[in-house]
């Protein structure tokens with residue numbers, strides 16, 4: 027009998043503050059290519075986001091969690107360490123424009139130096155999402171612009187209520203849902 031193939035696990039890391047349809051596109055493409063996908067939400071102590079990490083994790087789970095191949099976890103520290111803990115052989119990053127490439131190349135080469143057994147794979151989103159970033163969505167929404175169609179409905183509601191509250195920063199810190 028042929029030997030069973032080892033399932034290939036991919037990590038899709040990022041801040042996801044908040045998740046946009048650009049992220050969803052990349053996560054779903056990864057889930058179509060690999061056996062299991064772990065979305066890693068980076069806990070960045072030095073960069074306070076609009077949403078707390080546990081809120082981001084919960085939002086992402088609501089949006090992509092129905093796919094049984096996709097798991098969502100928060101992590102801190104080195105990405106390659108997290109990827110190793112997940113048993114991942116692949117790190118997936120999305121590339122929008124050429125401007126993403128230089129930073130991504132640096133990160134990918136550094137990560138390969140730190141962990142030669144893990145490769146970074148770059149995926150392209152649908153063209154209509156190739157200009158989209160969490161930062162831009164927050165900025166436009168804050169100024170009262172309509173971002174319908176760029177983020178899932180639950181994110182749109184959360185964005186409006188957070189920005190309407192005038193709360194630019196999360197209220198209370200909680201331990202991340204894992």
Ligand code: ADP
Nearest residue numbers: 039040041042048049119120121151155158159
């Ligand atoms: P960062 O890690 O720079 O904070 P994000 O958390 O916003 O980036 O995004 C995580 C990943 O998703 C990165 O690989 C980023 O390039 C990718 N990404 C974000 N927005 C898009 C998009 N609109 N299309 C494709 N990839 C995207």
